[in-house]
Amino acid sequence: MTVSKMSDIDQPKRVPPMEAAPEYAALQMGELSELLGYSLKRAQLKVFEDFLRCMAPLQLTPAQFSVLLLLDHNPGRNQTEIANTLGILRPNFVAMLDALESRDLLTRMRSPNDRRSHVLTLTDKGGATLTRAKKLVATKHEARLIELLGPANHVALLGMLAIIAQDF
Amino acid sequence: MTVSKMSDIDQPKRVPPMEAAPEYAALQMGELSELLGYSLKRAQLKVFEDFLRCMAPLQLTPAQFSVLLLLDHNPGRNQTEIANTLGILRPNFVAMLDALESRDLLTRMRSPNDRRSHVLTLTDKGGATLTRAKKLVATKHEARLIELLGPANHVALLGMLAIIAQDF
DNA sequence: CCAATTTGATATGCTTTATAACGATTATAG
DNA sequence: CTATAATCGTTATAAAGCATATCAAATTGG
Numbered sequence: 001m002t003v004s005k006m007s008d009i010d011q012p013k014r015v016p017p018m019e020a021a022p023e024y025a026a027l028q029m030g031e032l033s034e035l036l037g038y039s040l041k042r043a044q045l046k047v048f049e050d051f052l053r054c055m056a057p058l059q060l061t062p063a064q065f066s067v068l069l070l071l072d073h074n075p076g077r078n079q080t081e082i083a084n085t086l087g088i089l090r091p092n093f094v095a096m097l098d099a100l101e102s103r104d105l106l107t108r109m110r111s112p113n114d115r116r117s118h119v120l121t122l123t124d125k126g127g128a129t130l131t132r133a134k135k136l137v138a139t140k141h142e143a144r145l146i147e148l149l150g151p152a153n154h155v156a157l158l159g160m161l162a163i164i165a166q167d168f
Numbered sequence: 169m170t171v172s173k174m175s176d177i178d179q180p181k182r183v184p185p186m187e188a189a190p191e192y193a194a195l196q197m198g199e200l201s202e203l204l205g206y207s208l209k210r211a212q213l214k215v216f217e218d219f220l221r222c223m224a225p226l227q228l229t230p231a232q233f234s235v236l237l238l239l240d241h242n243p244g245r246n247q248t249e250i251a252n253t254l255g256i257l258r259p260n261f262v263a264m265l266d267a268l269e270s271r272d273l274l275t276r277m278r279s280p281n282d283r284r285s286h287v288l289t290l291t292d293k294g295g296a297t298l299t300r301a302k303k304l305v306a307t308k309h310e311a312r313l314i315e316l317l318g319p320a321n322h323v324a325l326l327g328m329l330a331i332i333a334q335d336f
Numbered sequence: 337c338c339a340a341t342t343t344g345a346t347a348t349g350c351t352t353t354a355t356a357a358c359g360a361t362t363a364t365a366g
Numbered sequence: 367c368t369a370t371a372a373t374c375g376t377t378a379t380a381a382a383g384c385a386t387a388t389c390a391a392a393t394t395g396g
Contacts, residue, residue, distance in 0.1 A: 027253045030241035031302065036313055036322075037215045037230050039329035042255070044208040046336045051205050062205050063383095073198035079344065085195045087210070089385065094345055108344095116343040116392045134199065145204055148336060149328055157328050158207055160321055165210035168218060168316060231352095248374065257354065262376060276375095284361045284374040 047145070054140040058133050063088070064100060065137070068130045071106060071122045078117035079108075105129055215313070222308040226301050231256070232268060233305070236298045239274060239290050246285035247276075273297055 032038050051062050060068070066086055074082070083093040097120070100106050105126035108118040122130065146154045200206050219230050228236070234254055242250070251261040265288070268274050273294035276286040290298065314322045 024249050027238065027245065027249065028241040029253075030237050032234055032237055033330060034310075034326065035230075035234070035305070036310065036326060036329070037212070037219050038234060039326055039333055040208065040212040040215055041230070042333035043329040043336070044205070044212045045255075046333055047205045047208055050336060062203075062209070066200055066203070066206060069198050069200055070195060073196040077195065080342085081192050081195065085197075087213075090344070091346080091386085092384065114343080114393070118344070137203070142202075142204065145332070145336065148331065153324075153328055154204075156321075156324065158202065158204060160317055160325050161204070161207035161211040162201060163316065164214055164313070165207055168211070168214045168313065246374075258375070259355080259377080260353065282362070282374080286375070 050144065051137070051141055054136050055133060058129055058136065060129070060133055063096065065130075065133055067096065067100065068105065068122065068126060068133065071120055072127065072130055075121060076119055078111065078114075078119060080117070082120060100126075218312065219305070219309055222304050223301060226297055226304065228297070228301055231264065233298075233301055235264065235268065236273065236290065236294060236301065239288055240295065240298055243289060244287055246279065246282075246287060248285070250288060268294075 048062055051065075055061075055065065063086070067082065070082055070085060071077070079093055079097065080090055082088075083090050088096070097106070097108065101108060103125075104123055107121050107123055109121065111117045111119045142154075149157060216230055219233075223229075223233065231254070235250065238250055238253060239245075247261055247265065248258055250256075251258050256264070265274070265276065269276060271293075272291055275289050275291055277289065279285045279287045310322075317325060
């Protein structure tokens with residue numbers, strides 16, 4: 001049987017599914033709303049979904065964007081350093097870099113100091129893409145969040161999440 | 169739940185650099201710390217990790233716990249209703265219910281009204297397990313979070329995440 | 337020099353998430 | 367009523383995400 005792969009031309013790969021309003025009576029959520037993990041996961045999915053939507057013209061996932069951003073601020077680092085900082089395991093980072101390198105957004109160069117390691121560098125196209133991406137994130141993605149929460153809450157939320165991410 | 173007190177949130181003390189301990193020099197996180205999606209994902213992973221640790225004696229994942237909790241508050245519902253409410257796709261819900269049913273935590277009964285559907289019900293063991301689970305979550309998991317953030321911040325965080333999960 | 341370690345890479349497996357399709361059953365149109 | 371469509375649980379399947387073991391090449395340390 002052939003794989004029915006509807007490969008259209010330049011359509012965004014993943015369009016998040018629209019949620020349809022369920023026609024049955026709303027269920028009692030119980031203590032679920034008080035469960036931080038549940039709300040965290042739901043919120044994270046929504047935020048990533050919106051990120052992908054905003055970033056559709058550049059076809060960058062949140063993880064890919066974070067790599068470009070980190071490379072821009074940390075030139076001359078190798079794969080292990082970048083991957084560890086982002087919480088990505090080295091084996092899984094390889095394919096990710098393959099994709100970005102094949103799109104000419106970054107380069108792998110053997111380090112002259114340590115020829116085991118690859119120095120990662122943003123290409124010109126990578127830098128330009130990152131600039132466009134940051135603009136999209138700021139004006140479309142984060143702006144919408146700030147509008148929803150208010151600037152003070154937005155800052156407070158970032159602070160609390162950072163605390164959880166590092167101290168919990 | 170009310171979010172009316174979101175304006176008087178205690179500001180988190182500070183936002184130190186994320187992660188530590190690798191032997192190479194700390195990398196510059198750049199605008200990454202300001203990216204809500206990034207912090208959300210990191211925080212969510214940590215919270216789920218702690219949830220699993222606290223729930224180890226009962227061997228319940230966050231998703232399984234949410235199913236038991238929802239069943240307890242919504243008796244007589246079928247698989248589609250429970251799955252939809254939790255954002256689980258029906259095909260993926262089958263194996264999940266198989267596992268819980270094989271552990272005698274819930275039962276599937278053909279509905280007399282509509283013999284296509286299965287009415288889901290907590291067993292006695294399921295109810296007892298849920299009671300123990302809720303106690304573990306409250307005393308070990310959420311308590312630690314509240315201690316870390318402070319009660320006011322904890323409430324505010326829940327409120328903001330709920331807003332994002334619903335309205336974003 | 338030799339043993340141990342590190343780096344990028346490959347292979348592999350597990351879990352999660354998503355879609356298509358099927359039999360049984362129910363609902364609906366004509 | 368009958369014929370068609372829709373729904374429910376289920377199976378099969380595939381793509382991602384996440385994790386471990388292992389390898390060759392290169393480096394480090396004794």
